[in-house]
Amino acid sequence: MRSSSRLWRPLVALLAATLSAAALLSGTPATKANAELQHPRQEFLRQATGGLFLHWGMRTSPGYTSCSAWENAVTAGNWDPAYWVREAQKLHTQYLVLATFHSRLGYARPWPSAIPGSCHSKRDILKETIDAATAKGLKVILYMTDDPQWHAEGLPAGKSWLDSAAYSQYKGKSVDLSTRDGFGEFSYDNFVEVMQRYPSLGGFWIDNDNAYWETHGLYEKIRQDRPSFTLSNNNEDTPIMDMISNEQKTGMTPAYDYPQAIYTAAPRLIEADFKLPSTGSWWYGGGDPAVDTKLSLGRLISNTGSSVKSLMAETAMINGRFPAQQEQFNNLVDKYLDPIWPSITGTSGGGYDHGGLQPGVWNDGAQGVTTVSSTDPDLHYVHVLTKPAGNTLKIRDNGYPVTKVTNLRTGATIAHTQAAGTLTMTGLTTWDPYDTVLRVETDGREGIIPPASYTTTASAGSNPGNATDGSYLTYWDSNKTTPVSLRFDLGQAKRIQYLGINQREDSVSYARSSTEQSARIRDYKVYVSSDGTNWGSPIKTGTLPSRRGVNFIDLPAQTARHVRLEVINTYAASTDTTRYKRLRIDEAWVGTAYAGAGTPSTRYEAESATCQGTVDSDHTGYSGTGFCNTDNAIGAGVQWTVTATAAGPANLAIGYANGTATARPMTITVNGTVAGTQQFAPTGAWTTWQTAPVAATLQAGANTITLAATTATGGPNLDYLDR
Numbered sequence: 001m002r003s004s005s006r007l008w009r010p011l012v013a014l015l016a017a018t019l020s021a022a023a024l025l026s027g028t029p030a031t032k033a034n035a036e037l038q039h040p041r042q043e044f045l046r047q048a049t050g051g052l053f054l055h056w057g058m059r060t061s062p063g064y065t066s067c068s069a070w071e072n073a074v075t076a077g078n079w080d081p082a083y084w085v086r087e088a089q090k091l092h093t094q095y096l097v098l099a100t101f102h103s104r105l106g107y108a109r110p111w112p113s114a115i116p117g118s119c120h121s122k123r124d125i126l127k128e129t130i131d132a133a134t135a136k137g138l139k140v141i142l143y144m145t146d147d148p149q150w151h152a153e154g155l156p157a158g159k160s161w162l163d164s165a166a167y168s169q170y171k172g173k174s175v176d177l178s179t180r181d182g183f184g185e186f187s188y189d190n191f192v193e194v195m196q197r198y199p200s201l202g203g204f205w206i207d208n209d210n211a212y213w214e215t216h217g218l219y220e221k222i223r224q225d226r227p228s229f230t231l232s233n234n235n236e237d238t239p240i241m242d243m244i245s246n247e248q249k250t251g252m253t254p255a256y257d258y259p260q261a262i263y264t265a266a267p268r269l270i271e272a273d274f275k276l277p278s279t280g281s282w283w284y285g286g287g288d289p290a291v292d293t294k295l296s297l298g299r300l301i302s303n304t305g306s307s308v309k310s311l312m313a314e315t316a317m318i319n320g321r322f323p324a325q326q327e328q329f330n331n332l333v334d335k336y337l338d339p340i341w342p343s344i345t346g347t348s349g350g351g352y353d354h355g356g357l358q359p360g361v362w363n364d365g366a367q368g369v370t371t372v373s374s375t376d377p378d379l380h381y382v383h384v385l386t387k388p389a390g391n392t393l394k395i396r397d398n399g400y401p402v403t404k405v406t407n408l409r410t411g412a413t414i415a416h417t418q419a420a421g422t423l424t425m426t427g428l429t430t431w432d433p434y435d436t437v438l439r440v441e442t443d444g445r446e447g448i449i450p451p452a453s454y455t456t457t458a459s460a461g462s463n464p465g466n467a468t469d470g471s472y473l474t475y476w477d478s479n480k481t482t483p484v485s486l487r488f489d490l491g492q493a494k495r496i497q498y499l500g501i502n503q504r505e506d507s508v509s510y511a512r513s514s515t516e517q518s519a520r521i522r523d524y525k526v527y528v529s530s531d532g533t534n535w536g537s538p539i540k541t542g543t544l545p546s547r548r549g550v551n552f553i554d555l556p557a558q559t560a561r562h563v564r565l566e567v568i569n570t571y572a573a574s575t576d577t578t579r580y581k582r583l584r585i586d587e588a589w590v591g592t593a594y595a596g597a598g599t600p601s602t603r604y605e606a607e608s609a610t611c612q613g614t615v616d617s618d619h620t621g622y623s624g625t626g627f628c629n630t631d632n633a634i635g636a637g638v639q640w641t642v643t644a645t646a647a648g649p650a651n652l653a654i655g656y657a658n659g660t661a662t663a664r665p666m667t668i669t670v671n672g673t674v675a676g677t678q679q680f681a682p683t684g685a686w687t688t689w690q691t692a693p694v695a696a697t698l699q700a701g702a703n704t705i706t707l708a709a710t711t712a713t714g715g716p717n718l719d720y721l722d723r
Contacts, residue, residue, distance in 0.1 A: 058106025061286025184212025256298025305369020420653030556623030
């Protein structure tokens, strides 16, 4: 069964452009009430890869303690906003965030201000930057802080970067700028001044929030006076904001991986900001710290593969230029990204809201992300950020039959096969040190039962139909209930092969601390029924990995009308009160056959084959009546007789479980000829069953296929062979 993926994105885009979260309250909206999911003013952010986060102010090296000295440096020191724009273009960014009215930089303002209270320049650097950016098609966003707590940092005792007396005289009342409320009033006035003076500004990037702003309707005033301005907020998901920005966390595994426990999942605009010099007081210290190229590029690519904008922080030092090592990084990126730019710009993160191949952890230590073209849903890119140990890469194909794979940098064709839901690419010997990009062309999407053809119910939570409605704007929330089940009534008996599950990306992929843990599904059971009442024993039990992107539960192929996914628990412990028992599913679907499988496969059970070992049934989730538990010896394995109607290549799939921590390799022999070796990587538990693809050439009629262990530990538990 093949469904057209070409119709999917335009319909969703049309829906997204006309709905807001307020209108989706009854359907568990993707963001808080009143947050606009789509608006024309957001378009430049949605089309952007990221921005340059430019820090400079009173404390910028060599550092100033008087407004006049700073003003002289800015005016006579060859400060050139056109240079900043050129550096932003080298990074392939589309906007600049000018961070000068920054608490730890001395609250300096790069525009002539009529409001006393902190240093401001007579030279209009803000206008010059806006003009320089506009000339190159970029936007400028102004950073504004709400926090006065650093008003004396770096100064002698009794001194402050803020002048409460001057501002009080200006206001005709006593205002203490060192308090949150007093500073809120001062910064409010600056918002208004900037709005009135710079209509071409892209918007404001706001550090947290301030009660004065809220009680005095600052955001509403911005919306009224400058409806074209975007609003971004750092670390606080204020509903009226267009985008939530998070500081990219450290301690991820790998270090570049999914940026953080984001506050709200897509389609909310999300930004991750990270420092290019990853250590030191780089933003004012005056040194020249190193830039970790692999980490920084990895973050940029990983964010792109997560539909997250990258805000890369640098600092303008003496005379407004970046330190040498930051300039060198910018120069490297300028040339590095050009050959792979089609895989970054105009794409969405693959394996999430817009379909695409599965990102995250792959085979033999490989990790990375995928992207999918925003205009052609059959064009995908695989970004290998950490290469596998060998020359083969295996990725779940998510129902896409693949027609061609090429190396995007070199144009070289990559050999590939598909079986059991996995795309296997072989002969990969040339790996880029940072990002090997493979261009994958597909032909629609197949083997998925159209969700509109069946009914979805749940044992808890509201609007379970949101999990199968084809819209990423809605999701099913179990209301912190586990165990909980999601049920699919297919309307009539149909063949089932696997379940696909796309969970909300609003938590980390793994536990970083006792209070920051994954809200993804952990243990599960799958049942089938002919009548929706009598379910019997589960046909599959197991544990899903706590990983980014779409997950799959492979099932023993059979025919049934009703399917029930029972979620026993999630990964978050009770110590993480935010995510404990949280379960949110964007989309779930039932697969009737794997991509490229053609006619439904014939299953050959291991318990009916010749098993060198014992036929056991003590680990649940197997197909048929049992599985082959091979002897712990070299050469131990199983032998099948497989029938083919015609000679030629065939994609086979071996069902297995490996509950150890190491692979259990086996040699595959077809009709006496060695066809290759399959590693049979760990599956996490003996009750977690997976499939491994095997490419073979069969003869017409009967074929003898043998799997033999190559180590003294024997093979994994072998369940079946699918042809």
